[in-house]
Amino acid sequence: MGRVQGKVAFVTGAARGQGRSHAVRLAEEGADVIAVDFCEDISTIGYPMATPEDLEETAALIEKTGRRAVTAKADVREATQLKTALEDGIAQLGGLDIVVAQAGVAGMKGQPPLQAWIDVINTNLIGTINAIQVSLLHLKEGASIIATGSTAALMDTHQKNDPGNDPGGMAYVHSKRALSAYVHDLATELAPRGIRANVVHPTNCNTNMLQSEPMYKSFRPDLEKPELKDAEPVFYVQQAMKVPWVEPEDISNAVLWLASDEARFVTGAQLRVDAGGYLKWYDYHN
Numbered sequence: 216m217g218r219v220q221g222k223v224a225f226v227t228g229a230a231r232g233q234g235r236s237h238a239v240r241l242a243e244e245g246a247d248v249i250a251v252d253f254c255e256d257i258s259t260i261g262y263p264m265a266t267p268e269d270l271e272e273t274a275a276l277i278e279k280t281g282r283r284a285v286t287a288k289a290d291v292r293e294a295t296q297l298k299t300a301l302e303d304g305i306a307q308l309g310g311l312d313i314v315v316a317q318a319g320v321a322g323m324k325g326q327p328p329l330q331a332w333i334d335v336i337n338t339n340l341i342g343t344i345n346a347i348q349v350s351l352l353h354l355k356e357g358a359s360i361i362a363t364g365s366t367a368a369l370m371d372t373h374q375k376n377d378p379g380n381d382p383g384g385m386a387y388v389h390s391k392r393a394l395s396a397y398v399h400d401l402a403t404e405l406a407p408r409g410i411r412a413n414v415v416h417p418t419n420c421n422t423n424m425l426q427s428e429p430m431y432k433s434f435r436p437d438l439e440k441p442e443l444k445d446a447e448p449v450f451y452v453q454q455a456m457k458v459p460w461v462e463p464e465d466i467s468n469a470v471l472w473l474a475s476d477e478a479r480f481v482t483g484a485q486l487r488v489d490a491g492g493y494l495k496w497y498d499y500h501n
């Protein structure tokens with residue numbers, strides 16, 4: 216208990232899935248949370264986003280731990296919305312120590328409309344940068360920034376026809392690669408100021424993004440309408456350990472560690488929580 220006691224965390228995409236899990240885990244360990252989410256569907260993304268009720272549920276779960284929650288409906292693609300939400304949260308909670316920039320969408324493989332490419336890049340890459348940019352002037356020595364990448368950013372995507380070789384589609388892969396490079400350079404810039412920045416790379420994670428018809432189709436392109444039972448056996452290709460996915464809490468524990476002072480000298484890391492998936496693709500020297 217108390218690993219981030221008295222700190223304030225800003226979490227994007229906090230209404231459900233990994234974002235909710237991170238927000239609640241940080242609260243369990245003593246942080247107050249500014250929790251934001253778009254809470255609207257995106258027409259080019261083939262599965263529903265979170266709802267306002269989901270965001271309320273996140274706030275209730277944070278408050279159940281005894282910590283404070285400030286919520287706002289904000290679209291990470293719009294920096295001004297994030298800035299307003301963050302500054303309102305800081306005014307209520309008294310500061311900012313932890314940034315978890317993790318809202319994201321998957322646009323799937325094949326030939327999606329160009330608008331899907333734009334929405335994925337704008338949410339995953341520009342949205343992550345926006346969340347960090349609006350936070351920077353509020354961060355002091357000891358602060359920690361954590362962005363969510365994906366093992367998709369680390370995969371060799373040349374084998375175009377392998378099921379699961381570009382989960383979420385090429386815009387997704389590209390957005391996560393670019394945000395990884397951005398955080399690497401940001402960490403270099405911030406290190407002399409005592410502010411850390413790291414990327415967590417989840418493998419398949421048991422959330423609505425993975426448990427969606429478009430993702431099942433991405434792993435089972437041979438079937439017209441694949442279901443969980445069809446996709447689950449193929450989900451194992453992403454991991455070396457014998458699991459189809461990890462749970463949001465597995466990612467939250469990595470986020471919590473990076474947020475805490477236990478990781479006070481860890482910066483610029485690309486931390487894989489991937490049940491060994493990377494080991495299947497690369498030799499040590501790569």
Ligand SMILES: NC(=O)c1ccc[n+]([C@@H]2O[C@H](COP(=O)([O-])OP(=O)(O)OC[C@H]3O[C@@H](n4cnc5c(N)ncnc54)[C@H](O)[C@@H]3O)[C@@H](O)[C@H]2O)c1
Pocket residue numbers: 227228229230231232233234251252253254255264265266289290291292317318319320321338342363364365366416417418419420421422423424425
């Ligand atoms: N689930 C996986 O298998 C997996 C694997 C690797 C990485 N990731 C990444 O993890 C992160 C969290 O995804 P998840 O698995 O919890 O999926 P999810 O779909 O359950 O959660 C994503 C959340 O982001 C919100 N969101 C989407 N667009 C937004 C926008 N423009 N502005 C604000 N909020 C927005 C959604 O409403 C939702 O609450 C994403 O960055 C995703 O790319 C997921």
